[in-house]
Amino acid sequence: MNWDDLKYFLAVARNGSVRSAAKVLGVNHTTVSRRIKQFEEDLGERLFDRSNGGYERTIIADEIYQEAIHLEERMFNVSRKVACKDQTLTGDIRITVPEGVGECLLMPSFSKFCDSHTKINIEIISSAVPLNLSNREADVAIRICKNPPEHLVGRKLANMHRACYVSAQLKEQIKDEDFVKSLNWLGFSQRARRPVGQVAKDYPKLKSKHYMLNMNMQVAACKLNMGVAILPCFIADNDSSLIRIPPFTDEHQYDLWLLYHPDLRKSKKIQTFVHFLYEQFEILKPLIEGECFTLSP
The missing domain is CATH 1.10.10.10 (Winged helix-like DNA-binding domain superfamily/Winged helix DNA-binding domain)
Known part of the structure; x- marks a missing residue:
C-alpha cells in the first residue's frame, strides 16, 4: 500500500x-x-x-x-x-510565528541568521493556528500563550505587553482629556467589540467603532485616525507614526514562547537556530515588554 x-x-x-x-x-x-x-x-x-x-x-x-x-x-x-541525527548545518528549517511577530519583530533576526548560515533555507509560516510539531508541520514554533503543551520543550522568551495607540498626527490633540474621551476603539469583531483588561479600564468613555480581525489592518486603520488600537508594544513603540495615549499604561497579557519537539534536541541545525533566537530575544526583550516607550516632550 x-x-x-x-x-x-x-x-x-x-x-x-x-x-x-x-x-x-x-x-x-x-x-x-x-x-x-x-x-x-x-x-x-x-x-x-x-x-x-x-x-x-x-x-x-x-x-x-x-x-x-x-x-x-x-x-x-x-x-x-x-x-x-542530522549534524550538518544544511537543509530546511520550518518556523511558525504568530501574525505580526515575524514581519514586525523577527525578520531582521531571520536575515542575520541566514547571512551566517548560507546553506540553511528557512520557511516562515505566519499563522494564528498552532501547527502540529509532532507531525513535523513545523520544526520550531514561536507562540503567544500562557501554558505551552507539556510534550514540547523550549523556553519562555518574554512577557508580551500591550498599550493603547493612535496616529502620531494626534500628538497635540491627545493632551486634551476631552479629546481623548471623544475617540473610539477599533474593535476586532461584533463579538469582540470592546477590549478587556487594565488598558481598557483606563478609558471607560470610549465607544467602539469599526471592526477588523487582522492585526496589520488594525495598525493601518490606527495610523489613518480611524480610532484607538490596542497593540503589542513591540509593534507600536517601534513605529514613529504611532503614539500611546495618556495615561500611557501598558500591561502584560500573554507570554511569548519558543517551542520545539524534544526529538530535535540533538539536531545540530535546529539547536543552532534555537540558541541564536534565544540570544536575539535577550536583545529584543525590552521592546516586547514595553520598556522602550519614552514620553517625548
Whole structure:
C-alpha cells in the first residue's frame, strides 16, 4: 500500500471535504479527488459517502482511519529520529510565528541568521493556528500563550505587553482629556467589540467603532485616525507614526514562547537556530515588554 494514499485519505477524513484537504496538503482539489477515487478502486471499497455537506466516512473507512493514524504517528516518529541525527548545518528549517511577530519583530533576526548560515533555507509560516510539531508541520514554533503543551520543550522568551495607540498626527490633540474621551476603539469583531483588561479600564468613555480581525489592518486603520488600537508594544513603540495615549499604561497579557519537539534536541541545525533566537530575544526583550516607550516632550 502506498503511504501517499493514506496521507490523502487521512486529510479528507479529518477535514470532511476534498477542498479543505487540498488546502492542508497544498495541492489542487482535483488531485485529492483523483487520489481518493483511485484508492477506493484499489481497495474495492467505498470509503466516503459524498453529499453537499461534504465527505462522510463509511464503516470500513472508520476502521482504516484508526489504523492509519497509528501508522502516521510511526512515520512521523521515524522522520523526527532521522532529523535528530542530522549534524550538518544544511537543509530546511520550518518556523511558525504568530501574525505580526515575524514581519514586525523577527525578520531582521531571520536575515542575520541566514547571512551566517548560507546553506540553511528557512520557511516562515505566519499563522494564528498552532501547527502540529509532532507531525513535523513545523520544526520550531514561536507562540503567544500562557501554558505551552507539556510534550514540547523550549523556553519562555518574554512577557508580551500591550498599550493603547493612535496616529502620531494626534500628538497635540491627545493632551486634551476631552479629546481623548471623544475617540473610539477599533474593535476586532461584533463579538469582540470592546477590549478587556487594565488598558481598557483606563478609558471607560470610549465607544467602539469599526471592526477588523487582522492585526496589520488594525495598525493601518490606527495610523489613518480611524480610532484607538490596542497593540503589542513591540509593534507600536517601534513605529514613529504611532503614539500611546495618556495615561500611557501598558500591561502584560500573554507570554511569548519558543517551542520545539524534544526529538530535535540533538539536531545540530535546529539547536543552532534555537540558541541564536534565544540570544536575539535577550536583545529584543525590552521592546516586547514595553520598556522602550519614552514620553517625548
